[in-house]
Amino acid sequence: MSNSLRASNESFHPLFYWLWALILLVILLFSKSALISLSISIGAVALVLMKRSNTYWYQSFRWSIRLAALAFTLRMAIGVIIGVPMPGQVLFTIPSITLPDLFVGIRLGGDVTSQRLTTAFDEAILLVALILIFAAASALSNPHEFLRVLPRKYYGIGLATVIASSVAPQSARSIERVRAARRLRGESSTGIASYTKVGIPVLEESLERSIDLAASLESRGYGYFPNPSRYRPHIWRLRETVALAAPIYALIFLLLLPAVSSVLLAGLLLIAVITPGFIS
Amino acid sequence: MITFTNVSLIYPNAERTIVEDISFTVNEGELLLLIGHTGAGKSSLLKLINGLIPHHTGGILTGEISVAGRSTRAIKPGELADIVGIVGQNPINGFVSDIVEDEIAFSLESLGVAPEIMRKRVEEVLDLLALAPLRRRNVSELSGGEQQRVAIAAALVTNPKVLLLDEPTSALDPIAAEEVLSILHRLVHDLGLTVILAEHRLERVIGFVDRIILIHGDGSVDLGPARQILSNSPIAPPLVELAKKLELGEIPLSIREFRKIAPEISERTVQALGKNLGDTILTINYVSASYDQDQRSKALSDVSIKVNGGEIVALMGRNGAGKTTLLKCAVGQAPLTKGEVRVKTRDPKSFTDKELIRFVGYIPQDAGDLLYGQSIKQECDLADLDNGIESGTTLSIYKELMKIPSLNSHPRDISEGQRLGLALSIILSAQPALVILDEPTRGLDYEAKKVLIKNLKKIASDLNRAVLISTHDVELVAEVADRVIFLADGEVIADGSSKEVLNASPAFAPQVSKALPNNSWLSLSDVERYLSEKN
Numbered sequence: 001m002s003n004s005l006r007a008s009n010e011s012f013h014p015l016f017y018w019l020w021a022l023i024l025l026v027i028l029l030f031s032k033s034a035l036i037s038l039s040i041s042i043g044a045v046a047l048v049l050m051k052r053s054n055t056y057w058y059q060s061f062r063w064s065i066r067l068a069a070l071a072f073t074l075r076m077a078i079g080v081i082i083g084v085p086m087p088g089q090v091l092f093t094i095p096s097i098t099l100p101d102l103f104v105g106i107r108l109g110g111d112v113t114s115q116r117l118t119t120a121f122d123e124a125i126l127l128v129a130l131i132l133i134f135a136a137a138s139a140l141s142n143p144h145e146f147l148r149v150l151p152r153k154y155y156g157i158g159l160a161t162v163i164a165s166s167v168a169p170q171s172a173r174s175i176e177r178v179r180a181a182r183r184l185r186g187e188s189s190t191g192i193a194s195y196t197k198v199g200i201p202v203l204e205e206s207l208e209r210s211i212d213l214a215a216s217l218e219s220r221g222y223g224y225f226p227n228p229s230r231y232r233p234h235i236w237r238l239r240e241t242v243a244l245a246a247p248i249y250a251l252i253f254l255l256l257l258p259a260v261s262s263v264l265l266a267g268l269l270l271i272a273v274i275t276p277g278f279i280s
Numbered sequence: 281m282i283t284f285t286n287v288s289l290i291y292p293n294a295e296r297t298i299v300e301d302i303s304f305t306v307n308e309g310e311l312l313l314l315i316g317h318t319g320a321g322k323s324s325l326l327k328l329i330n331g332l333i334p335h336h337t338g339g340i341l342t343g344e345i346s347v348a349g350r351s352t353r354a355i356k357p358g359e360l361a362d363i364v365g366i367v368g369q370n371p372i373n374g375f376v377s378d379i380v381e382d383e384i385a386f387s388l389e390s391l392g393v394a395p396e397i398m399r400k401r402v403e404e405v406l407d408l409l410a411l412a413p414l415r416r417r418n419v420s421e422l423s424g425g426e427q428q429r430v431a432i433a434a435a436l437v438t439n440p441k442v443l444l445l446d447e448p449t450s451a452l453d454p455i456a457a458e459e460v461l462s463i464l465h466r467l468v469h470d471l472g473l474t475v476i477l478a479e480h481r482l483e484r485v486i487g488f489v490d491r492i493i494l495i496h497g498d499g500s501v502d503l504g505p506a507r508q509i510l511s512n513s514p515i516a517p518p519l520v521e522l523a524k525k526l527e528l529g530e531i532p533l534s535i536r537e538f539r540k541i542a543p544e545i546s547e548r549t550v551q552a553l554g555k556n557l558g559d560t561i562l563t564i565n566y567v568s569a570s571y572d573q574d575q576r577s578k579a580l581s582d583v584s585i586k587v588n589g590g591e592i593v594a595l596m597g598r599n600g601a602g603k604t605t606l607l608k609c610a611v612g613q614a615p616l617t618k619g620e621v622r623v624k625t626r627d628p629k630s631f632t633d634k635e636l637i638r639f640v641g642y643i644p645q646d647a648g649d650l651l652y653g654q655s656i657k658q659e660c661d662l663a664d665l666d667n668g669i670e671s672g673t674t675l676s677i678y679k680e681l682m683k684i685p686s687l688n689s690h691p692r693d694i695s696e697g698q699r700l701g702l703a704l705s706i707i708l709s710a711q712p713a714l715v716i717l718d719e720p721t722r723g724l725d726y727e728a729k730k731v732l733i734k735n736l737k738k739i740a741s742d743l744n745r746a747v748l749i750s751t752h753d754v755e756l757v758a759e760v761a762d763r764v765i766f767l768a769d770g771e772v773i774a775d776g777s778s779k780e781v782l783n784a785s786p787a788f789a790p791q792v793s794k795a796l797p798n799n800s801w802l803s804l805s806d807v808e809r810y811l812s813e814k815n
Contacts, residue, residue: 184636
């Protein structure tokens with residue numbers, strides 16, 4: 001049992017993974033390369049698996065993976081079915097439907113060219129990477145600790161962020177519970193249909209929880225006094241700086257040397273993304 | 281300490297006022313109990329005192345409330361944080377950090393207390409509530425009683441003058457409840473703290489309180505000494521009801537007071553109605569279960585029980601003893617590692633979704649989880665459809681169980697008792713052989729509990745179903761259960777008739793049997809039966 005006036009040594013600073021996610025986001029938006037999106041996605045998943053824990057915010061990650069898979073499928077399907085004609089080698093053709101004049105330039109079906117497929121894939125994988133970065137950040141950082149380190153001047157922002165970042169993981173738990181209850185009513189417990197009816201009770205519950213949390217913060221004086229003190233301050237240490245330096249270097253590399261091979265860059269980035277996994 | 285002057289409160293779009301033109305004063309160092317039916321406005325009154333109403337929740341407030349000289353209208357709840365501490369109904373929802381110590385320190389951090397003083401205050405409170413061994417634990421891993429203590433510690437750490445608690449014992453087993461209440465009692469006496477608590481289970485708290493506020497639900501309230509309020513109140517603990525039944529003319533607040541005035545009743549040995557038990561419905565043989573992947577900690581170990589048709593069995597034990605896990609075995613949702621479960625002759629894991637409801641009706645802790653219709657009518661129709669029965673069946677079962685609210689009301693807006701009744705009728709419409717209820721009386725007032733008790737008895741004796749209930753509510757067990765199974769740490773510690781098991785420990789003995797130790801009665805209805813046979 002440590003009695004030092006320090007926050008627990010095991011976890012990173014609560015802001016760390018959010019900054020990490022922000023830097024990766026900038027890299028993604030600057031590079032626009034499928035290879036880099038792919039390496040960031042793989043890195044994010046690998047990092048989350050390396051930092052496995054039993055907390056409820058970690059448990060939400062598998063739902064995020066499902067969400068990412070859904071986004072990927074939808075984007076690819078749209079890419080194949082709807083689109084403007086694009087040049088390139090025709091891979092296959094699906095029957096085309098002509099839309100009324102109102103939708104000029106858009107058509108359903110038609111020739112599917114390699115160009116069209118690559119564009120769809122590039123965008124789909126970008127979407128996946130975006131989802132996974134933020135899923136990783138929310139799976140690895142404790143939403144409550146995040147609230148404690150935010151400057152209390154921004155009471156409203158802090159509260160909104162905590163509610164937003166804790167609703168997803170807690171709802172994941174509620175969904176499991178409500179689905180188990182539904183089975184007790186003779187509802188089918190498999191398939192997509194079983195998810196459709198859990199929405200209302202789960203939303204209701206997370207709303208109630210958020211209101212309780214906000215009431216508790218309010219009645220405990222959160223944000224009312226100008227100079228809050230810290231019981232066990234979270235300290236930004238060397239390891240946080242080192243772990244964050246890796247993706248920052250990758251970003252600088254990307255910005256200064258646009259000509260460098262993207263395979264090399266993607267490889268470096270993969271290592272940069274999982275760096276926090278090796279530091280503990 | 282707290283003064284209400286001509287206070288009225290109404291919510292926008294509501295049909296009735298919560299309180300109307302009430303005035304009273306609460307003195308320093310008082311322990312005040314707030315009683316009233318579900319939905320009468322107990323929580324609202326608590327929130328008025330620390331300003332959460334109207335600042336946080338809304339509502340139209342007239343009149344003046346002052347707490348330690350500060351008007352709650354003029355300042356926000358946060359500015360009262362140093363004089364009022366509040367503990368909500370579900371402490372876990374209000375926790376703002378994950379580690380016990382950090383949670384306790386949170387208010388001090390907000391108030392900007394210097395770190396050295398903060399450490400001293402945190403240590404004091406940890407000692408006061410016996411939380412020192414848990415200081416580095418995660419709050420979500422704690423038992424209900426421990427969570428309640430952490431929440432109280434977090435509210436006390438600022439040295440408030442007033443502590444408000446909303447149903448502090450409703451989720452706790454009798455022993456944990458006793459612990460929390462005796463801590464409150466000590467705080468009032470040692471520190472001169474003013475405590476106001478809302479509670480349904482009067483039998484647990486009545487011995488500790490100085491005065492009672494009774495909220496009638498029509499806007500008026502009564503405030504007076506406990507004895508005076510209870511003599512006319514529609515809400516009273518079993519002990520007071522017993523005194524009224526026996527026409528003792530006095531209102532006893534404790535078992536000791538009752539025994540002083542109690543007559544000696546010589547009881548003709550009333551033959552307990554010998555029940556014809558049906559076939560064995562649920563058989564659990566040497567079952568172990570674990571939520572860990574590597575099975576280090578066991579939720580159940582080598583549990584064997586049997587439940588027969590026509591029998592009501594109560595499952596008791598501390599928070600976290602494995603009660604819910606055992607109930608879940610019967611619907612195949614428990615992580616078994618060993619042993620077998622049979623409902624009639626089938627393994628519940630082999631049931632299809634449609635078969636399950638014909639064998640087992642299960643109402644989870646939050647009965648609302650079962651509901652998803654937009655109105656009572658729709659909910660009942662859905663159940664008819666799900667079970668493939670004649671339309672209107674579920675609704676007529678519901679009507680038989682209780683006086684039902686308007687058919688168009690949303691299941692979320694009806695009272696706790698009505699919601700439980702709705703869930704119960706949905707379950708019953710599939711005609712299961714086994715009915716399971718997990719903590720059914722949490723949040724129920726005495727009136728709703730009476731309705732539930734009547735219905736459970738009917739389900740077991742008239743319909744010959746097996747009923748299995750997990751509960752902390754000793755008085756409920758005394759009224760309905762034929763048999764009690766006591767779990768501790770995942771093992772069956774006792775399995776016997778209610779009388780044997782309940783009377784074995786003073787903490788679990790119901791008030792009637794403590795008050796009349798020489799008689800064989802457990803509950804008020806036993807006494808009623810005796811009185812009616814005598815006349």
